[in-house]
Amino acid sequence: MFKTLISAMAVAASSLSLGADAQDVRQYSDGPVTEADYIYVEYGHFEEYVGWLNSTWKPTMEAMKKAGLIVDYKAFRATPKTPDQANVILMITFKNGMAALDKSVELEDVAKSVIGSTEAQNKARAFRNEYRKVLGTELIRELILK
Secondary structure, eight states: OHHHHHHHHHHHHHHHHHHHHHHHSOSEEEEEEEEEEEEEEOTTOHHHHHHHIIIIIHHHHHHHHHTTSOSEEEEEEOOOSSTTSOSEEEEEEESSHHHHHHTHHHHHHHHHHHTOOHHHHHHHHHHHTTTEEEEEEEEEEEEEEO
16 A cells, blocks of 8 residues: 555656646747837828838838848738727837847937938927827737747
């Protein structure tokens, strides 16, 4: 009886350690980081905003991509459920999270080369703020499932 109890305890202990080892293995790897900007464009100004995306934002993103600072970029039109939600979402994908945070000087330099000085950029932002509102920005990391 005592041997049976010891054997049962040994089997239980070994199965617990196998389960713990299986839980220690990550079932995913970290992928690229995407910055998502949530924008609300006022009624009647959508085409104007898309014009800015094509004339300024897209060339800036292409220059950043060519410089190796970003992996990709996308613009989405959304149908908000409530008036306080975004109707445009801009996404910029970086190879990793640190690039999104640590490359601000390089990103600004590329923007200056395409758009112009920081002062010119700020004036353009102020004008766009008359018909659009930035609701928020978040960084999201892709999970690459195994």
